[in-house]
Amino acid sequence: MTSTSDTRDHADAPRRLNGLRAEALMDEDLAAIDEDRGHGHHHYDGDQYDRSERAALRRVAGLSTELEDVTEVEYRQLRLERVVLVGVWTDGTLEEAENSMAELAALAETAGSQVLDGVIQRRDKPDAATYIGSGKAKELRDIVAATGADTVVCDGELTPGQLIHLEDVVKVKVVDRTALILDIFAQHAKSREGKAQVSLAQMQYMLPRLRGWGQSLSRQMGGGGAGSSGGGMATRGPGETKIETDRRRIREKMAKLRREIAEMKKGRDTKRQERKRHQVPSVAIAGYTNAGKSSLLNRLTGAGVLVENSLFATLDPTVRRAQTPSGRLYTLADTVGFVRHLPHHLVEAFRSTMEEVADADLILHVVDGSHPEPETQLAAVREVIVSVDAQNVPEIVVINKADAADPHVLQRLLRREPHAIVVSARSGEGIEELLKLIDDELPRPAIEVRALVPYTQGGLVSRVHAEGELLGTEHTGEGTLLHAKVPAELAAELECYAVALQV
Numbered sequence: 128m129t130s131t132s133d134t135r136d137h138a139d140a141p142r143r144l145n146g147l148r149a150e151a152l153m154d155e156d157l158a159a160i161d162e163d164r165g166h167g168h169h170h171y172d173g174d175q176y177d178r179s180e181r182a183a184l185r186r187v188a189g190l191s192t193e194l195e196d197v198t199e200v201e202y203r204q205l206r207l208e209r210v211v212l213v214g215v216w217t218d219g220t221l222e223e224a225e226n227s228m229a230e231l232a233a234l235a236e237t238a239g240s241q242v243l244d245g246v247i248q249r250r251d252k253p254d255a256a257t258y259i260g261s262g263k264a265k266e267l268r269d270i271v272a273a274t275g276a277d278t279v280v281c282d283g284e285l286t287p288g289q290l291i292h293l294e295d296v297v298k299v300k301v302v303d304r305t306a307l308i309l310d311i312f313a314q315h316a317k318s319r320e321g322k323a324q325v326s327l328a329q330m331q332y333m334l335p336r337l338r339g340w341g342q343s344l345s346r347q348m349g350g351g352g353a354g355s356s357g358g359g360m361a362t363r364g365p366g367e368t369k370i371e372t373d374r375r376r377i378r379e380k381m382a383k384l385r386r387e388i389a390e391m392k393k394g395r396d397t398k399r400q401e402r403k404r405h406q407v408p409s410v411a412i413a414g415y416t417n418a419g420k421s422s423l424l425n426r427l428t429g430a431g432v433l434v435e436n437s438l439f440a441t442l443d444p445t446v447r448r449a450q451t452p453s454g455r456l457y458t459l460a461d462t463v464g465f466v467r468h469l470p471h472h473l474v475e476a477f478r479s480t481m482e483e484v485a486d487a488d489l490i491l492h493v494v495d496g497s498h499p500e501p502e503t504q505l506a507a508v509r510e511v512i513v514s515v516d517a518q519n520v521p522e523i524v525v526i527n528k529a530d531a532a533d534p535h536v537l538q539r540l541l542r543r544e545p546h547a548i549v550v551s552a553r554s555g556e557g558i559e560e561l562l563k564l565i566d567d568e569l570p571r572p573a574i575e576v577r578a579l580v581p582y583t584q585g586g587l588v589s590r591v592h593a594e595g596e597l598l599g600t601e602h603t604g605e606g607t608l609l610h611a612k613v614p615a616e617l618a619a620e621l622e623c624y625a626v627a628l629q630v
Contacts, residue, residue: 184259184266187212187228187245210235211271212245214282215253226500227467231282231304233417234466238311243274257293258285264296271297280307284470287336305332305470312473320391327384328473330377337370337377407594408457408569410449411484411520413512414493415504416464419527421445422552423493424461427562446483451566452559456593460487467507474514485517489568491561493525494540496532496549501540521568523548525561530554572596572612578624581606587624590617 212231216224224247232242246267248259257264258281271279278300279293285303294301302310309329316322412420428447445461460483474481484490492508494501505524512518524547526532526540537549548564550557572595580587588607591597595613602608606624613621 184213184246184248184263184270187214187225187247208238208240208278209243209274209276210240210278210280211243211267211274211276212280212282213259213267214245214247215259216247216249217252223500223503226503227282230467231280231307234304234307234311235280238307238314240278240280243276244270246270253283253289256289257296258283258289259293261296264293268297271299278302280304284468290336304468308466308470308473320388323384323387323391327381327388328470330381330384332470334374334377334381337373408455408488409460409483409486410457410489410491410565410569411460411462411487412491412493413462413484413508414464414491414525415495415498415508416466418464418493418495418498418504419552420461420464420493423491423525423527423550424459426552426555426558428459451569452562453566453596454592455566455569455596457488457565457569460484465508465511467503469507469511474511481511481515481517484512485515485520487517487520488570489565490517490520490522491525491565492522493527495528496526496537496540497528501526501536502543505544522546523561523564523568525550527552529556572614572617574615574618575610575612576618576621577608577610577626578621579603579606579608579626580621580624584624587617587620591621 212228212235214224214228214231228245228247232245235242248263250260254260259267267279270276276299279297279302281293281301281303283303284305285293285301290301290303309325309332312325313329316325412424414420424445424447428449447459447461448456449459450456462481462483490512492505492512494504494508498504509518512520524540524544526537526544526547526549529537529549529551530553532549541547541549548557548561550561552558575598584606588609591609591611591613594617595611597609597611599610600607608626609621
């Protein structure tokens with residue numbers, strides 16, 4: 128039970144964390160002891176107190192935020208919710224569980240909330256009814272009351288039943304990680320397509336979670352005639368409840384949104400095919416949210432894309448033209464950031480947008496080198512890359528934020544990822560080397576030509592510069608003598624001006 132005066136002095140935080148880690152290390156020993164008891168071995172005497180402590184709610188230090196500490200989060204101006212975070216630690220280390228909770232706190236702040244407290248319960252798996260167990264749910268209710276919170280945020284996707292039962296116990300609104308991410312996406316979507324994709328994902332999430340409050344939503348909609356024995360002609364029968372009506376309307380809206388997204392996808396496919404027709408190579412920037420993808424895009428192209436110290440600041444893909452040091456043109460696409468346990472509703476809804484990654488010639492996989500668990504970020508992003516069938520696209524791992532990263536972490540990543548480069552989008556460190564690496568990795572035109580192009584055909588010369596790889600040029604009295612490697616389509620157009628290649 129948590130006292131209302133328990134504010135916890137910050138000076139005790141390191142000692143408390145050390146104690147929690149020590150408890151975590153004891154878990155395997157306790158499990159072995161339990162097994163011995165099951166086989167009738169009684170050489171260990173009791174300590175039920177340790178067992179109850181193991182399943183207790185652990186406070187996570189350093190999660191609570193004061194409003195003035197996060198003034199850079201502009202969404203605070205829209206609304207303010209006071210939240211308590213709760214997670215179930217089922218596997219991995221305590222440090223990994225706490226990092227997951229810290230990420231949840233960052234998500235909550237991005238959504239515009241003030242984090243008051245955070246707790247973790249050690250369990251084999253989440254409770255089927257209330258996520259953290261009925262007894263611990265009551266303890267959570269006391270923490271909510273003591274802190275004055277109006278919302279509980281769970282670090283996982285809850286079933287409709289878990290959501291309802293936990294809400295009934297804690298007496299405040301309960302949202303899960305999926306709903307929180309959907310809320311952030313709804314705030315950040317700017318384009319018509321982005322808004323439609325978010326709306327579709329929200330409806331997919333809400334459909335099984337519609338909840339009737341009192342009689343108003345469970346009332347049957349059939350029947351309307353007078354009299355106690357039933358309705359008029361053709362109105363007898365069970366009718367349609369209010370929830371069923373809501374579900375039908377949501378399904379109709381979802382079908383309409385899918386049609387709209389499909390129409391918008393055609394427009395983007397046309398643009399993509401046009402780029403491919405002109406043989407312009409494409410590079411997609413993918414990575415974990417807040418890894419610095421937009422900053423890298425700006426550094427490589429001077430695009431002036433919104434850069435914000437906030438999760439999911441970029442939702443709508445930005446495509447910009449860029450040039451390699453050797454003069455080759457290519458397109459660079461900034462994509463939506465990924466996150467651990469990205470809701471499958473979002474992956475499906477944003478599939479058309481993520482096709483920028485699947486159709487690219489090269490992926491710049493940006494990872495935050497200053498993050499405590501960059502390997503986890505890499506794994507989470509690759510999981511989504513596989514889900515959109517982009518696993519066979521060549522990849523360069525770009526370890527960003529080198530100016531703020533631990534050198535030991537950078538060395539560890541470079542050993543793990545042989546095709547990686549360390550950069551800082553903020554300071555410009557490593558950018559020249561990255562541009563050269565992009566130049567080396569982009570697919571090269573296959574057909575070598577030598578052509579004498581008349582000066583009246585300046586457009587063809589420009590296309591050779593833009594689409595091909597220029598090996599040599601010479602201005603003569605008859606025209607421009609070009610020696611280049613070009614795509615097949617352009618080689619066909621240059622054939623009438625071709626001259627013999629010098630061996």
